[in-house]
Amino acid sequence: MQNYILANLFTQIGKIFSTQKYMKYVWRGLWNTLYISVCAAVIGLFIGTIVAIIKIQPKTKAWTVPKIICEAYTTVIRGTPMALQLFIMAFAVFAIRGFPLAVTAIIAFGINSGAYVSENIRAGILSVDKGQTEAGRALGVSGGFTMMRIVIPQGMKNVIPSVGNELIALIKETSIVSMVGTVYDLTYVSKLIGAPNELATYLAPMLVSAAFYLLIVYALTLAIKLIERRLRKSEKR
Numbered sequence: 001m002q003n004y005i006l007a008n009l010f011t012q013i014g015k016i017f018s019t020q021k022y023m024k025y026v027w028r029g030l031w032n033t034l035y036i037s038v039c040a041a042v043i044g045l046f047i048g049t050i051v052a053i054i055k056i057q058p059k060t061k062a063w064t065v066p067k068i069i070c071e072a073y074t075t076v077i078r079g080t081p082m083a084l085q086l087f088i089m090a091f092a093v094f095a096i097r098g099f100p101l102a103v104t105a106i107i108a109f110g111i112n113s114g115a116y117v118s119e120n121i122r123a124g125i126l127s128v129d130k131g132q133t134e135a136g137r138a139l140g141v142s143g144g145f146t147m148m149r150i151v152i153p154q155g156m157k158n159v160i161p162s163v164g165n166e167l168i169a170l171i172k173e174t175s176i177v178s179m180v181g182t183v184y185d186l187t188y189v190s191k192l193i194g195a196p197n198e199l200a201t202y203l204a205p206m207l208v209s210a211a212f213y214l215l216i217v218y219a220l221t222l223a224i225k226l227i228e229r230r231l232r233k234s235e236k237r
Contacts, residue, residue: 033212052119055122120159
C-alpha cells in the first residue's frame with residue numbers, strides 16, 4: 001500500500017513537471033514570490049538603515065521624537081504577528097477597491113522586514129570600534145561624513161550574515177500572502193493545482209512548491225557565503 005502511494009506521488013509530481021499548464025502556474029508563482037520578496041527586502045533595507053541610524057544618535061532634544069517613533073515602530077512590528085500586520089494592511093489601511101494585493105503585500109512585508117533589519121544594522125554599526133569615529137573627528141571630518149563613509153560601510157560588513165538570514169526568512173514568510181486574496185505565489189499555485197478540478201491532490205504540488213522554496217534558500221545561502229568569503233579576502237589584502 002505504501003509503495004503504491006509513493007509511486008502514485010512520484011507520478012503526480014512528474015505530471016506537474018511534464019504538463020505545460022501546471023508549469024505555467026509554477027513559474028508564475030515563482031516569479032511573484034521572488035518579486036514580492038525582493039521588493040519588500042529593498043524597502044526593508046531602506047527603512048532599517050534609516051531607523052538604525054536614528055536609534056544610534058546621541059540623546060539630544062533634536063533626536064528625541066525621531067528616536068521615540070523608531071523605538072515604537074520596532075517594538076510594535078517585532079511584537080505582533082506578520083499575518084496580523086498583513087491583514088491590517090489588506091483589509092484596513094489599503095482596503096481600496098482595485099488596489100493591487102501584491103503591492104499591499106510588498107509594503108506590509110517591507111515594513112515588517114525593516115524592523116528586524118534595523119536591529120541588525122544597529123548592532124553592526126555599534127560593533128565598529130569607537131576609535132574609527134574618534135580618528136575621523138581628530139582629522140576634522142564631520143560626524144555625518146564619518147558615519148556615512150567610515151562607520152556604516154564597516155558595520156555593513158558585519159551584518160551581511162544576519163541581513164541575509166532576514167532575507168531568507170522574508171522569502172518563507174511570503175507564503176502567507178494568499179491568505180488575503182488571490183496572489184499567485186508558490187503556495188497559492190500549489191493549492192490551485194491541487195484543487196479538485198485539477199490534479200485532485202495537494203501533497204504533490206505542495207512538495208513541488210517546497211522544492212522551489214528550498215532551491216531559493218539554498219541559492220541565497222551560497223550567495224551569502226560567497227560574499228562573506230570575498231569580504232574576508234579584501235580585509236586580508
